[in-house]
Amino acid sequence: MKTANQLLQAYLDNVQSPEVAGELFATDGVLELPWVKARVQGPQEVSRLITGILKKIPDFRLVNPTVWIDTPERVFAEYHLEALVVDTGKVYKQTYAGLLIAENGKC
Secondary structure, three states, X not given: OOOHHHHHHHHHHHOOXXXXXXXXXXXXXXXXXXXXXXXXEOHHHHHHHHHHHHHHOOOOOOEEEEEEEEOOOEEEEEEEEEEEOOOOOOEEEEEEEEEEEOEOOEO
């Protein structure tokens, strides 16, 4: 069974593959992106959200994670994004922080 940190790393490694990233989530698992007012639940909805992000930001990758809290059930980390936004032609550069809570090997 994967720990929270292993799930986070798998998500970061697979964010370019929406279906693979979505499968890391339980049916009641939630991905919430408050800065864009997005909240989805379950593997299919997570996959759909990531697919939409990749259409706007094809090089979307969350990199250089710094883990601040690491227990088997919870990981809190910050990570970075720097990629071109297709619609604007501008580079989007941001640092994010996120909490992942694992239960039964899923997000």
